[in-house]
Amino acid sequence: MSTYTVALNFEDGVTRFVECKAGEKVLDAAFRARINLPMDCSDGVCGTCKCRAESGDYDLGDDYIEDALSEDEKDRGLVLTCQMVPQSDCVIAVPASSAVCKTEHTRFAATVSKIEQHHDAAVVLELDVDAAAPVFLPGQYVNIDVPGSGQHRSYSFSSAPGASKISFLIKKIPGGVMSTWLESAQAGAKLDLNGPLGSFYLRAVQRPLLFLAGGTGLAPFLSMLEVLARTGSQQKVHLIYGVTRDLDLVLVNEIEAYVAKLPNFSFATVIADPASDHPRKGWVTQHIPDDALNDGDVDVYLCGPPPMVDAVRKHFEDTGVAPNSFHYEKFTPNAATPRAA
Template sequence: MTFYTIALNFEDGVTRFVDCKQGEKVLDAAFRNKINLPMDCSDGVCGTCKCRAESGAYDLGSDFIEDALTEDEAAEGLVLTCQMVPSSDCVLAVPTTSLACKTGHQKFAATVAAVTPHHDAAIVLELEVDAAAAPAFLPGQYVNIDVPGSGQNRSYSFSSAPGDRRLGFLIKTIPDGVMSGWLAGAKPGDRLDLTGPLGSFYLRDVKRPLLFLAGGTGLAPFLSMLEVLARTGSEQVVHLIYGVTRDLDLVLVDEIAAYAARLPNFTFTTVVAEEASSHPRKGWVTQHMPAELLHGGDVDVYLCGPPPMVDAVRRHFDENGVKPASFHYEKFTSNAPAKEAA
């Protein structure tokens, strides 16, 4: 039997994945997985189950009335889950919280496989999970990792691709940081508890050129996205601008460069802010963003970095009258257990 994977993204940042049988309606698949999506009539009359399809192919049939879903709404990607029958994997934005749908965060365990420091700038953490426990996630999403013995957790984006048994994370080294301190003594086989996936920052359907803007360890989600693009054979134009504070903060550049061989239309630029740097491109990301990268607005922009960077890019777009076709961003702070995304 054919199954399609349906990602349900809730307003509180929780993502749950359900398997939908061929010919099965999404609402029925969710209920079968004990997730109570909003509904009332389940007959295509009330519109209570309306969600937004952000990717995937599906059929809505004709057994619903226009008061429940207009032609304009359907053209914009809105769907009735009581009528929607997928014909591929799909991503749905659900306009309510996971708690309201009687579901919530997923928890799983993993063991440390490797801890690799990169100067004093960052650490690459690799975790192993059993195949049966490997979490489904969308490229760009993150998890909360409990720091053993601290009673605290920290949020990190996956740098690995969905489906991999070995999970990768790029973690900023922080003097006296809770996670940095624990990683200094971590060894292979140590157990960690994780919660997720989480977040509304993830790669949507690729329909136009992409501009990726990464600040520091905000590079992590883009490594996941690039791996997915490479595996799917994407031929879309993609440019990454990777901005850091110091020369030593430029990590994993060889990994980025390797994608140029796998993605024919991928290019990247590195930028260092520190004035004393010997890097050929100094300054801020916004100073190295030529107009041609914006394709006259026909571009999807993804931005992950610290709050000042995110605010500067948003201000740059506003001051220059730039209106990308879509603009997805995620702010992070180095020691915060939560993120803000849009």
């Protein structure tokens, strides 16, 4: 009997996954997992359980009334979870917080298996999860408790869902809480994590993709590229990876490997430092090829520090570029609680 995994993305960034049995409605599967999705009638009459299906195949049947879900809303991807029966894995945006739905982050423990230093720029942290591997969407992040500090830091998965180990690309911050801990941490150290979180994740791939990464904002794209390779995507994908200095350019060999894994993948690296001998200097916006924008029929994903995100948004406005969709995530590496990639 087929079962399908449904990702429920709440408006506060928390994601929970539920398993839907064959023929089971999403609302029922969520309740079985003790997640109280918004509802009132549960009969397709009131519309209280209305959410947005962001990917996947499903059947809504015809047992609901138009006042609850109009044809226009249905065409725009809105669904009634009390009527929605998945026919594949799905992603659903829930217009309510996780607290309102009486659910919370998933906490799990992990053990450090490798810490790999990349000059003074970044650290690759690889972990073995003590129980079942966490389920997440490529591009999402987790909060990692920093031992002995009473604080946590947030990092995007650089590994793909389902991998035997999970990994993160972490910017080295002099005096930073996590950076300081990593200086003396050894394999075998224990860590507590919670998540996944975040609305920055790879949607259903239906057109060419343009990935723009700034510094350690490369991490979520490594996860996305691996998923694209596993699923045999034939869409055109172009990644532009921009950093400040030559030493900040890390994991280029891993990116290069996807040229062979993905038939329509290409990438370029950019160094901002004018003293660099790198063939492409300046800003990412100066090195976006016209064909990568595909006359606007492109989905753009951007992860980098706030000035980069703002610059790219302004560049699109100034040049009149209107991509089909534009998903972005800002990170502040030295902040204690806000998002960091």
